Amino acid sequence: MLSFLSFSQQKKKAQAKPFTTKDKMLTVYTTADSTDLRISKTDNLVFSDLSQPTEVQTSIFVNPGKTFQNFLGIGGAITDASAEVFAGLSKEKQQEVLNAYFSKDKGIGYSIIRTNIHSCDFSSASYTYIEEGDKELKTFSIDHDQKYRIPMIKRAIAIAGKVSFYVTPWSPPAFMKDNKNMLKGGKLVPEFYQSWANYYVKFIKSYEKEGIPVWGLTIQNEPMATQKWESCIFTAEEERDFLKNYLGPTLQKAGLGDKKITVWDHNRDLLSQRASTILDDAEANKYVWGIGFHWYENWSGGDPMFENVGKVHEMYPDKNLLFTEGCVERFDAKKYQLWANGERYGRSMINDFNNGTVGWTDWNILLDENGGPNHVGNFCFAPIHADSKSGELIYTPSYYYIGHFSKFIAKEAKRISSVSSRSQLLTTSFLNPDGKVVTVVMNQSAKTVKYNLCIGTKATEVSILPHAIQTLVF
Numbered sequence: 001m002l003s004f005l006s007f008s009q010q011k012k013k014a015q016a017k018p019f020t021t022k023d024k025m026l027t028v029y030t031t032a033d034s035t036d037l038r039i040s041k042t043d044n045l046v047f048s049d050l051s052q053p054t055e056v057q058t059s060i061f062v063n064p065g066k067t068f069q070n071f072l073g074i075g076g077a078i079t080d081a082s083a084e085v086f087a088g089l090s091k092e093k094q095q096e097v098l099n100a101y102f103s104k105d106k107g108i109g110y111s112i113i114r115t116n117i118h119s120c121d122f123s124s125a126s127y128t129y130i131e132e133g134d135k136e137l138k139t140f141s142i143d144h145d146q147k148y149r150i151p152m153i154k155r156a157i158a159i160a161g162k163v164s165f166y167v168t169p170w171s172p173p174a175f176m177k178d179n180k181n182m183l184k185g186g187k188l189v190p191e192f193y194q195s196w197a198n199y200y201v202k203f204i205k206s207y208e209k210e211g212i213p214v215w216g217l218t219i220q221n222e223p224m225a226t227q228k229w230e231s232c233i234f235t236a237e238e239e240r241d242f243l244k245n246y247l248g249p250t251l252q253k254a255g256l257g258d259k260k261i262t263v264w265d266h267n268r269d270l271l272s273q274r275a276s277t278i279l280d281d282a283e284a285n286k287y288v289w290g291i292g293f294h295w296y297e298n299w300s301g302g303d304p305m306f307e308n309v310g311k312v313h314e315m316y317p318d319k320n321l322l323f324t325e326g327c328v329e330r331f332d333a334k335k336y337q338l339w340a341n342g343e344r345y346g347r348s349m350i351n352d353f354n355n356g357t358v359g360w361t362d363w364n365i366l367l368d369e370n371g372g373p374n375h376v377g378n379f380c381f382a383p384i385h386a387d388s389k390s391g392e393l394i395y396t397p398s399y400y401y402i403g404h405f406s407k408f409i410a411k412e413a414k415r416i417s418s419v420s421s422r423s424q425l426l427t428t429s430f431l432n433p434d435g436k437v438v439t440v441v442m443n444q445s446a447k448t449v450k451y452n453l454c455i456g457t458k459a460t461e462v463s464i465l466p467h468a469i470q471t472l473v474f
Contacts, residue, residue, distance in 0.1 A: 025044060025045070025046060025047075025474065026044070026045040026046070026047065026453070026460055026462075026472055026473070026474035027041065027043070027044055027045075027472070027473045027474070028041070028042050028043040028044075028045065028462060028470055028471075028472050029041055029042065029404070029408075029470065029471045029472075029473070030042040030464070030465065030468055030469070030470050031342075031397075031400040031401065031403075031404060031468060031469050031470075032465040032466070032467065032468035032469075033339045033397075033465075033466065033467035033468065034466075034467075035465065037465075037468075038395075038400050039108075039400055039403050039404060039407065039471075042470075043462070045460045045461075045462065046460060047455070047458035047459065047460045047474075048458065048459065048460065049457060049458065049459075050452075050454055050456075050457050050458055050459035053421070053452060053454065057421070057451075057452060058420075058421055058422045058425065058449055058450065058451040058452070059420075059421045059451055059452045059453075059454050059459075060418065060419070060420050060421075060425065060427050060439065060441060060451055060452070060453050060454065061417075061418070061419045061420075061421070061454050061455075062416065062417065062418050062429050062437065062439055062453065062454070062455045063416060063417040063418075063455070063456075064416045064417075064429075064431050064437055064455070065416075065417075066416055066417035067414040067415070067416055067431065068356070068414065068415040068416070068417075069320075069356055069357075069358050069414070069415055070358060070412055070413070070414055071358060071359070071409055071410070071411065071412065071413040071414070071415065071430055072111075072112070072164060072320070072322070072358040072359035072411070073110070073111030073112045073163070073164055073359050073406075073411055074109075074110060074111065074112060074349075074359065074360045074361075074362075074402065074405055074406035074409070075110040075111055075112025075113050075114070075163070075164070075359075075360075075361050075362070075406075076101070076110060076112075076113070076114070076361060076362035076363065076364070076365035076383070077113070077114040077115060077116075077325070077361065077362070077363050077364055077365065078113055078114075078115050078149060078152055078153050078156065078365060079115065079116055079120060079122040079123070079149075079363075079364050080116065080119065080120070080122060080123035080124065080148065080149055080373075081122035081123065081124075081364055081366075081367060081368075081372060081373050081374060082122070082152070082364045082365050082366040082367065082382075083148035083149040083151075083152040083153075084124060084148050084373060085366050085367060085368045085373070085386050085388070086148070086152050086366055086386075087147075087148050087151075087152070088386070088388055089386055089391060089393075090391055093386070093391060093392075093393060094155075096393060097365075097366060097384060097386075097393065098155055098156055098159050099159065100384065100393075100395075100399075101156070101365055101384075102156050102159040102160035103159055103160075104407065107403075107407075108399070108402060108403035108406045108407045109160075109406050109407050110156075110160060110163075110365075110406055111160060111162075111163050111164065111406075111411055112163060112164045112165075112166075112359055112360075112361050113153065113156060113157070113160075113163050113164075113165045113166075114165075114166055114167070114168060114324065114325075114361050115149065115153065115165070115166075115167055115168075116167070116168060116169070116170060116221075117167050117168060117169040117170075117199075117200070117203050118144075118169070118170075119170065119182070119230055119375075120170040120221070120229065120230050121170070121227070121229035121230065121374050121375065121376050121378045122363075122364055122367075122372070122373070122374050122378075123373075123374075123375060124373045124375055125375050126182050126183070126230065126375065127144055128173045128182075129141055129142055129144065129199075129202070129203070129206075130173060130199075132173065132174065132175055133175050135175075135192065135195050136195075137195065137198055137199060137202055140199075140202045140206075141206075142203070142206045142207070142210075150207075150210055150212070153165070153212055154210070154211065154212065157212065163215075164215040164216065164359065165212060165213060165214055165215050166214070166215055166216040166217055166218065166260070166262070167200075167203065167204070167207070167214060167216075167217045167218075168217065168218045168220075168221045168265060168324070169199075169200075169220060169221065169232075170182075170221045170229070170230035170231060170232070171183070171186075171230035171231055171232045172188050172192065172196050172199070172232060175192075176188055176189060176192035176195065176196055177189060177232065182230045183227070183228060183229055183230060183231065183376070184226060184227070184228060184231065185225075185226030185227070185231050185232065185233050186231075186232060186233065187232065187233050187234070187238070188232060188234070188238075188242070193242060193245070193246045194246055194250070196242075196246075197242075197246040197247045197250040197251075198250060200217060200247060200250070200251065201250060201251065201254045201256060204217070204256055204259065205254070205256075214259060215259070215260060216259050216260030216261065216262060216289060217259055217260075217261060217262070218261075218262040218263070218264075218265040218292050218324060219234070219239055219242070219243060219247065219261070219262075219263055219265065220232055220234050220239065220265060221265055221266075221325075222265065222266045222267075222294065223239060223264070223265070223266055224266055224270065225266065228376050228378075229374075229375070229376045229378060236273060236274045236277035236278065237277060239263060239264075239274070239278060240277055240278045240281055240284045241284075243261070243263065243278065243284050243287055243288070244281065244283040244284040244287065247261070247287075248261065248284075248286075248287035251287075260289035260290065261287050261288055261289050262288075262289060262290045262291065262292040262320075262322055262324065263275075263278050263288055263290075263291055263292070264278075264291050264292055264293060265292040265293070265294070265324050265325075266292075266293065266294055267293060267294050267295070267296050267297035267305075268293050268294075268295065268297045268304065268305040268306070268308045268309060269297035269305050269308065271291065271293050271305075271308045271309065271312050272308055272311055272312055272315070274291070275291050275312045275315065275316060275319075276315070279291075279316050279319065288319060289319070289320055290319050290320030290321060290322050290358070291312060291316075291319060291320070291321055291322070292322045292323070292324035293309065293321070293322075293323060293324065294323075294324060294325045294326055295323070295325075295326040295348055296326075296329075304347075304348065304351070306348075306351040306352065306355055307355070309321055309351075309352055309355035309356060309357060310354075310355035310356060312356075313355060313356030317356075320358045320359075321352075321355070321356050321357045321358060322357065322358060322359045322360075322361070323348075323349075323352050323357055323359065323360040323361055324361050325361060325362075325363050326345075326348060326362060326363060327362065327363035327364065327380045327381060327382065328341045328344065328380065328381040328398070329378075329380050329381075330379075330380075331367075331370070331371025331379035331380050331381055333369060333370075333371075335381075336381075336385065336394055336396055337396065337397060338397070339397050339467055341381060341396060341397055341398050342396070342397025342398045342399075342400065342401040342469075343397075343401070343442070343444065343467065344398075345362075345398050345401040345402055346401040346404070346426070346440075346442045346469050347426060347442065347444070349401075349402070349405055349428075350426045350427065350428045350440065350442060351426070353405075353415060353428045354415075354418075354428050360405070362382075362383065362398075362402060363380065363382070364380070364382045365382060365383065365384065366382055366384050366385070366386060367379075367380070367381070367382040367385055367386075368385065368386055368387075368388050369385060369386070369387045369388060369389070369394075371385075381396065381398065382396075382398075383395070383396055383398040383399035383402060384396070384399055400469075401469055404440055404469050404470070404471045405440060405471075407471075408438045408471050408473060409430045409432065409438050410430075410432040410433055410434070412433050413430040413431060413432045413433065413438070414430065414431045415428065415429070415430050415431075416429045416430060416431050416437070417429070418439060420441075420451075422449075422451075424443060424444050424445040424447075424449065425441055425442065425443055425444075425449060425451060425464070426441070426442040426444065427439060427440060427441045427442070428440050436473055436474070437455075437472075437473070437474050438471060438472070438473055439453065439471070439472040439473075439474075440469065440470070440471050440472075441462075441464060441469070441470045441472065442468075442469045442470075443464045443465065443466060443467060443468050443469070443470075444467070445466060445467075446466045446467065447466055448463060448464065448465055448466055449463070449464050450462070450463050450464075451463075451464065453472060455474075
């Protein structure tokens with residue numbers, strides 16, 4: 001049993017209300033390197049009157065009166081790989097995985113699910129839902145997904161309740177592309193623009209017929225990456241024109257105009273150029289709910305381009321920013337418990353939320369002991385792995401770091417001002433609809449840090465262990 005499962009969760013829902021100084025009790029939950037603490041309740045503290053902070057003190061300043069974007073949720077992708085690994089587990093372990101991710105009480109409360117439209121790299125083989133050459137989509141069928149993926153998605157939604165479920169293609173069928181291959185990039189041939197737009201409609205309606213409500217979609221996974229797996233190149237202008245001339249009107253005509261369309265779905269580095277090209281076009285803009293991004297822009301060893309997210313938010317404050325994919329690549333079973341992997345999640349989530357992001361989606365929620373299955377050898381880490389030989393589950397630090405956000409921040413929470421006086425402490429805060437404040441603090445240093453959590457005229461002293469993350473609820 002996971003250590004954090006024993007503490008009770010606040011279930012009572014109420015209208016949003018401001019924090020007041022009469023709410024004096026603060027509860028601390030901690031995950032820390034080189035300890036057994038995993039989202040463990042570690043302290044109950046009381047606020048007292050705040051004296052003027054000094055420069056020698058370390059402080060976190062939270063101001064619930066300064067509110068920003070609404071919180072959509074946090075989640076991950078149920079890919080073919082995740083569903084196939086899940087199907088190989090015992091009934092007891094299957095239930096453990098579902099609870100661990102999608103239950104607020106027994107797990108970390110995911111409320112977003114992403115899935116692939118036909119195959120991606122994390123499928124056991126390439127496939128589509130039609131026979132090759134079927135431009136009219138007369139043979140369209142999602143029978144392939146009935147074996148593994150659809151059953152798992154249904155069970156996840158049953159536990160989570162209402163989720164934001166969105167879908168993404170990695171490549172059109174080979175005959176629709178100029179390289180006649182689902183793999184290795186290539187482009188969608190203009191002759192098939194309408195057929196491809198119709199394909200999204202067929203997929204969405206087929207899943208909804210199965211009782212899986214589709215909240216939204218992205219147009220193309222990583223549209224500027226030529227990969228050895230399923231991939232397809234769209235320039236910014238091509239994505240804009242496909243959206244405004246084909247996909248947007250086709251979805252509306254099919255009665256699917258309420259689906260949230262997210263553009264880009266690639267790294268932070270080119271985020272601004274893609275957003276400007278599409279959103280500065282009024283006809284394309286009207287179909288766009290948000291701009292999606294990944295975290296792989298630092299593949300060359302540079303720093304993550306967090307500020308690009310904030311710049312796009314400044315330019316287009318009426319559009320939503322959604323983190324659509326991230327994982328630790330280059331799988332190595334010796335590094336299951338590498339703490340830096342979890343810290344990468346914490347650092348990204350704090351910075352992305354502070355730059356205006358409304359939701360955050362991890363990549364595969366479950367993989368096997370080899371970091372797959374993956375039909376092109378692109379093996380990666382997941383927050384939870386399953387050993388197919390022993391049937392046991394392996395929880396990595398990433399799972400707990402994500403949980404410090406997803407377990408405590410409620411849907412429709414508002415981000416509020418949260419500022420650290422020292423660079424070794426990262427922080428973000430949200431005001432939940434029930435009036436609770438959730439503050440996340442991450443210690444990047446190798447030393448225990450004492451800091452004052454300050455709110456208005458009240459403060460309390462908190463201690464955070466080296467390489468630890470805390471959630472403070474008050």
